[in-house]
Amino acid sequence: MSKYTASEMMIAVAARHLAGARTAFVGVGIPNIACNLAIRTGNPALALIYESGVYGAQPARLPLSIGDPTLVTGAVSVMPMADLFMYYLQGGLVDVAMLGAAQIDRFGNLNSTIIGADYNHPKTRLPGSGGACEISINARRILNITRLGARTFVEKVDFLTSPGFLAGRAERDRMGMPGEGPEAVITDKAVLDFDPHSGEMRLAALYPGVSVEEVQAGVGWPLLVAPALGEVEPPTAEELRIMRDELDPAGLYRG
Amino acid sequence: MSKYTASEMMIAVAARHLAGARTAFVGVGIPNIACNLAIRTGNPALALIYESGVYGAQPARLPLSIGDPTLVTGAVSVMPMADLFMYYLQGGLVDVAMLGAAQIDRFGNLNSTIIGADYNHPKTRLPGSGGACEISINARRILNITRLGARTFVEKVDFLTSPGFLAGRAERDRMGMPGEGPEAVITDKAVLDFDPHSGEMRLAALYPGVSVEEVQAGVGWPLLVAPALGEVEPPTAEELRIMRDELDPAGLYRG
Amino acid sequence: MSKIMTMREAVQEFVPDGVTLAIEGFTGLICFAAGHEIIRQGRRDLTLCRLTPDLLYDQMVAAGVARKLVFSYLGNPGVGSLYAIRRAVEKGIPHPLEIEEYTHFGMIGRYIAGAARLPFFPLRSHSGSDLPAHNSRLKWVQSPYEDGETIAVVPPLNPDVAIIHAPRCDQHGNTQLWGLLGMQKEAAFAAGKVIVVVEEIVDDSVIRSDPNRTLLPDLIVDAVVVEPFGAHPSYVQGYYDRDNPFYLDWGERSRDVEQTSQWLDEWVYSVPDRATYLKKLGEETLSRLRPGEALSQPVNYGQYT
Amino acid sequence: MSKIMTMREAVQEFVPDGVTLAIEGFTGLICFAAGHEIIRQGRRDLTLCRLTPDLLYDQMVAAGVARKLVFSYLGNPGVGSLYAIRRAVEKGIPHPLEIEEYTHFGMIGRYIAGAARLPFFPLRSHSGSDLPAHNSRLKWVQSPYEDGETIAVVPPLNPDVAIIHAPRCDQHGNTQLWGLLGMQKEAAFAAGKVIVVVEEIVDDSVIRSDPNRTLLPDLIVDAVVVEPFGAHPSYVQGYYDRDNPFYLDWGERSRDVEQTSQWLDEWVYSVPDRATYLKKLGEETLSRLRPGEALSQPVNYGQYT
Numbered sequence A, B: 001m002s003k004y005t006a007s008e009m010m011i012a013v014a015a016r017h018l019a020g021a022r023t024a025f026v027g028v029g030i031p032n033i034a035c036n037l038a039i040r041t042g043n044p045a046l047a048l049i050y051e052s053g054v055y056g057a058q059p060a061r062l063p064l065s066i067g068d069p070t071l072v073t074g075a076v077s078v079m080p081m082a083d084l085f086m087y088y089l090q091g092g093l094v095d096v097a098m099l100g101a102a103q104i105d106r107f108g109n110l111n112s113t114i115i116g117a118d119y120n121h122p123k124t125r126l127p128g129s130g131g132a133c134e135i136s137i138n139a140r141r142i143l144n145i146t147r148l149g150a151r152t153f154v155e156k157v158d159f160l161t162s163p164g165f166l167a168g169r170a171e172r173d174r175m176g177m178p179g180e181g182p183e184a185v186i187t188d189k190a191v192l193d194f195d196p197h198s199g200e201m202r203l204a205a206l207y208p209g210v211s212v213e214e215v216q217a218g219v220g221w222p223l224l225v226a227p228a229l230g231e232v233e234p235p236t237a238e239e240l241r242i243m244r245d246e247l248d249p250a251g252l253y254r255g
Numbered sequence C, D: 001m002s003k004i005m006t007m008r009e010a011v012q013e014f015v016p017d018g019v020t021l022a023i024e025g026f027t028g029l030i031c032f033a034a035g036h037e038i039i040r041q042g043r044r045d046l047t048l049c050r051l052t053p054d055l056l057y058d059q060m061v062a063a064g065v066a067r068k069l070v071f072s073y074l075g076n077p078g079v080g081s082l083y084a085i086r087r088a089v090e091k092g093i094p095h096p097l098e099i100e101e102y103t104h105f106g107m108i109g110r111y112i113a114g115a116a117r118l119p120f121f122p123l124r125s126h127s128g129s130d131l132p133a134h135n136s137r138l139k140w141v142q143s144p145y146e147d148g149e150t151i152a153v154v155p156p157l158n159p160d161v162a163i164i165h166a167p168r169c170d171q172h173g174n175t176q177l178w179g180l181l182g183m184q185k186e187a188a189f190a191a192g193k194v195i196v197v198v199e200e201i202v203d204d205s206v207i208r209s210d211p212n213r214t215l216l217p218d219l220i221v222d223a224v225v226v227e228p229f230g231a232h233p234s235y236v237q238g239y240y241d242r243d244n245p246f247y248l249d250w251g252e253r254s255r256d257v258e259q260t261s262q263w264l265d266e267w268v269y270s271v272p273d274r275a276t277y278l279k280k281l282g283e284e285t286l287s288r289l290r291p292g293e294a295l296s297q298p299v300n301y302g303q304y305t
Helices: A006-017 A030-040 A081-089 A132-138 A169-174 A212-217 A237-247 B006-017 B030-040 B081-089 B132-138 B169-174 B212-217 B237-247 C007-014 C032-040 C054-062 C083-091 C104-115 C184-190 C204-208 C244-253 C257-269 C274-281 C283-289 D007-014 D032-040 D054-062 D083-091 D104-115 D184-190 D204-208 D244-253 D257-269 D274-281 D283-289
Strands: A023-025 A047-050 A096-099 A141-145 A182-186 A190-194 A201-206 A224-231 B023-025 B047-050 B096-099 B141-145 B182-186 B190-194 B201-206 B224-231 C020-023 C046-049 C066-071 C098-101 C121-123 C139-142 C150-154 C161-169 C193-201 C214-216 C223-226 D020-023 D046-049 D066-071 D098-101 D121-123 D139-142 D150-154 D161-169 D193-201 D214-216 D223-226
Touching: A006 A030, A006 A141, A006 A182, A006 A237, A023 A030, A030 A096, A030 A141, A030 A237, A047 A081, A081 A132, A081 C104, A081 C184, A081 D104, A096 A132, A132 D104, A201 A212, B006 B030, B006 B141, B006 B182, B006 B237, B023 B030, B030 B096, B030 B141, B030 B237, B047 B081, B081 B132, B081 C104, B081 D104, B081 D184, B096 B132, B132 C104, B201 B212, C007 C032, C007 C193, C007 C223, C020 C032, C032 C054, C032 C161, C032 C193, C032 C257, C032 C274, C046 C054, C054 C066, C054 C083, C054 C244, C054 C257, C083 C257, C104 C121, C104 C150, C104 C184, C121 D121, C161 C184, C161 C204, C161 C214, C184 C214, C244 C257, C274 C283, D007 D032, D007 D193, D007 D223, D020 D032, D032 D054, D032 D161, D032 D193, D032 D257, D032 D274, D046 D054, D054 D066, D054 D083, D054 D244, D054 D257, D083 D257, D104 D121, D104 D150, D104 D184, D161 D184, D161 D204, D161 D214, D184 D214, D244 D257, D274 D283
Parallel strands: A023 A047, A023 A096, A096 A141, A141 A182, A201 A224, B023 B047, B023 B096, B096 B141, B141 B182, B201 B224, C020 C046, C020 C161, C046 C066, C066 C098, C161 C193, C193 C223, D020 D046, D020 D161, D046 D066, D066 D098, D161 D193, D193 D223
Antiparallel strands: A182 A190, A190 A201, B182 B190, B190 B201, C121 C150, C139 C150, D121 D150, D139 D150
């Protein structure tokens, strides 16, 4: 059995989370490769939706952005972004969306806007929401793909760009959002999920060889541990073969 | 000079009202022929807009409805009706719209919904608004094309489908409608317009050989007469030639 | 499991008694094949939604399938009245018909709100009209911005079932439309179930060669029915013309209850399916309706490898 | 009077100091030719609107043309940061830049409201986010229907000028787009003036052979500029690919103020027009970017005579 990178593990785990999904809202990089791995390993009907307005892409090369022209040629449907946001996303047709962020907090809220205390004088100006805020509200399930780190996993985000469970599951429920909120955070060391009652993030399953302490070291608050702490199966030989030979032979995203 | 029918006169008059317009929102029949006459007699750039979603039609035959496939083939643009209503009509791109109605009242309000006192038990059920209500509100200028008759020109419409000046110009102004309201009523005996202050309909210009009394006989209230009552020039030989030889050789709408 | 089924199967499975149904398409692409099958299967208590009920709903109302009509323009386009619907509204024949009336833009806004899961859609209409007094679903919202303007709104319309006629789709139901696009996209996305009826099924590669033309994705399509000439006497751009004599004939015969029944007997009840209907119509009529060719010039999407 | 003019003329006539400008296009169809000419003409105090400012606005901000930025995603797509905009926001270099921030859907809704003359556009977004606390233009409206739901709204955006890059139009400005359609239609209808920049002008008959592809009518187009490769280093579907090394190069050099200036000198100020820019870029690069052919299969609109 060949060794594998943390990224390859994250891709494999994300792909497994897509097993039952009909549609996935994806960006480039790890999410894109995870979707294509899911398609080749048991969910051949999974359809990819890009916020650029593409449904059912069949790219002839690895796309470099969500607006890459290779996503358009041979796609099933390409539409104005208004249609995509109104009728696909808000219309309830997105089963799973994968999001990253510069910061994620105890309740799965995401920050991709600023680092620092003052919006008008940020220490670091980040890209902002793009579609992430409405994706977090409208997609049925949200998967976060984020590497552990105490500067990333913060007790409270500097800026709440995209709602997870806000101050807890009850608050999100009260707002009547169509989507169920974050389902899991797929990190480089473990999979985290959210307490079914409080909505607080917790350690759900460790990657092989990782300790609870190592995970805690990458999280800026005392992390809950799920009652039945599991261990994640490493990528199978077949999963690795597909990633390496077919999906990202140049190793752009697997490194 | 050959004789001409009332319809031919109405077509010629309507065409002259389109002289300065950039776009006309049209239905089939007289309005359609009037637009095409205007295009051939001094306003070659006039563009036709159909509520079916067609801009810049170049029909190869006389269209039988606003959804005739001959309006699509060779048109400049064909779009979802949502785009047409949102971006063309409500967006303010329609200069002139031509409307008919079963009843028109003293202030140019139109009824195309029911005849009778009770909406739920009408004496006659008419087609209803279609797009007429929003056309009356949003098109810059409205031309009504309606034959005189005391059952048609009523003091108060049985049902107000499409607003003219409502109870008077001040009321329409108060509502802040984008369009200026009705400009003229082109009948089979005279052209009527609207008092610039009150918005009340008045006799503006008679067709040759028609008396004020004849017009009054076709109007169900004492009709105002404009201070400078004019006479409308009959269709020119060239106007008639174009109508008869080119636009409606079968005489479907000129009769 | 394939979505391809016969019209009989599709109507049996997706159009039970009592549903809210939208068979859309403006002047063209009106799926008479579906409407006639619904009549034949004896459906009752349907709520029929359409901007322009047209002959199709006139025939369905005459046959007694409808409890309610949601619409914006009740005319026989280019011909005149819809007599069967008028009889139902004016005289309760064959039975009373509840109506819920909008403007065209209002109906379009309702489909948009339904498709986009919005609680309402705003539009500049209704001001000064008597319609809001007779339809309590027409309401107003005040803008929260500086001018504080009051604007008309309509509520979402989410039909249980939409039936969309289209020139072509692939085996999965990815559907392309050209010519008049009407409000089919919005109606389909707003509906709980969608039946697509096409002139022809084409290979996936045809659809994928021009993704900008695909208005309905397989995602929202529950059944695909192949029914050439299924929109007759309305038309399909590039496939056939509207059969105007047929429209005129209904315009005449539908004035009379007895003749209306005879028409339904002749063209619906005694015809088991669309294939038989077309045979009865005859090749001469079908030929007369076929247009000449006017092909779109291709565009290059480019190979990006 | 013909609408066809050079980029220099179009910018001189329609883009004065202080206007609100939208050069739209998502990832592709970004009109760098226009942005560079605006820089060369020394425009100041522009309010720049775009969902994704991209390299184009990064360069324009670096050159000091902007007073304010209205946007929803500040990234170099697939590459990383937009350093010039970050310098302006974080450190006021070359001068402070006011920002007004939305989400993607919010910006799209603003263009829709602007194009449709609506006082606001409702959307399911913003709930729970900190954005409304920092942008007072994000408001809420209560639905007048049964559930009384509160929904987010955005105000209309009506740029003074929109610049839209497209593959082709006719001499009147009737413009067809394919590939990603972004929000160009909505931005153009919302704008006071529209400059269309195309890869090629085609005969009216080409446009009329496929009216469903015409998204912008001549009615709203004030100027037509023919500028092949005018969207480089972004792309035009079927005409050329995105020049990723060029994006990466800016991503590197723009980290440093001095190198940013040098880049602008080299590629904008010392280049009088797009033809010279393309010569400098070289035929080898242009060849590398040209894709293979993937033609749409034609559809029949039919001759109806």
